[in-house]
Amino acid sequence: MVQKLPYSPGDVFAVPLRDHGYALGVIARADGNGIVLGYFFGPRVESLDNLPNTPALDADSAMKISRCGDLRLVREEWPVVGRMESWDCARWPVPDFCRDGDIRVVYDEESLTVSREERADPHQCRHLPRDGLEGAGFVEITLTRLLGA
Numbered sequence: 569m570v571q572k573l574p575y576s577p578g579d580v581f582a583v584p585l586r587d588h589g590y591a592l593g594v595i596a597r598a599d600g601n602g603i604v605l606g607y608f609f610g611p612r613v614e615s616l617d618n619l620p621n622t623p624a625l626d627a628d629s630a631m632k633i634s635r636c637g638d639l640r641l642v643r644e645e646w647p648v649v650g651r652m653e654s655w656d657c658a659r660w661p662v663p664d665f666c667r668d669g670d671i672r673v674v675y676d677e678e679s680l681t682v683s684r685e686e687r688a689d690p691h692q693c694r695h696l697p698r699d700g701l702e703g704a705g706f707v708e709i710t711l712t713r714l715l716g717a
Contacts, residue, residue, distance in 0.1 A: 573598070575641045578655030579648045580625065582616055586712040589614045594625055594652060595641075596633075596660040599680045603701065604641065605662055608632040612715045619649055627660045631714055632707075633697045635665075635680060640704040665699035673699045 575581065575595055582590040589612040597605040607630040613619065640646040662680070665673045672688035675681065688696075702710075 573600070573638070573642065574644060575604075575638070575648050577657055577660075578652045580650040580652060581641060581646045581648050582613065583608065583646050583708055583711055585612065585715065586708055588612075589715075590616060591711040591715060592625065592649070593646070594627075594630075594660065596627075596657065597662060597677070597680055598638065602638050603635055603680050604638050605635055605675075605680060606633070606707075607660060608634070608707070608711055610715050616647070616649055625652070632710065633663055634702045634707065635675075635700070636702040636707050637704060646704070664696055666693035666696040667699035669693060671699075672696065 575598070577595050577597055579595045581593050581595065583593055584590055591608055591610060592613060593606045593608045595604050596607055607627055609625055609629065610631050662675050662677050665675070666688065667673050670688055670690045670693050672686050672693060673682060674684045676683045
């Protein structure tokens with residue numbers, strides 16, 4: 569029997585920061601096997617009690633985009649707090665990522681598996697999200713650092 573996941577693309581979720589408060593994330597893709605593509609946002613949210621049902625978020629204003637494991641979503645330690653109105657995955661694309669400073673990594677839109685890798689200009693590569701599969705703890709630490717105290 570296949571377990572239904574407690575999240576789906578278009579859901580907005582809260583990531584507890586290591587010091588206080590939360591960052592918000594949007595699930596842009598999920599491979600169904602434990603990997604999600606998340607867009608992450610500031611500013612820091614101190615409490616989830618007064619969040620609007622649909623926070624005003626858009627892909628272009630994300631402070632971080634990453635492929636990460638879904639264990640804390642499954643355990644509801646990263647609670648789903650809303651859903652994007654009229655979800656359109658085309659407005660939340662799977663970006664190219666950069667590895668080793670000069671390798672552009674392109675992922676398949678559906679499976680989130682590597683579809684190709686190619687040499688890239690290091691200057692351009694620096695502006696892409698870093699490639700890799702991030703654990704939940706790493707995401708929490710990075711967001712805490714990005715949002716400062």
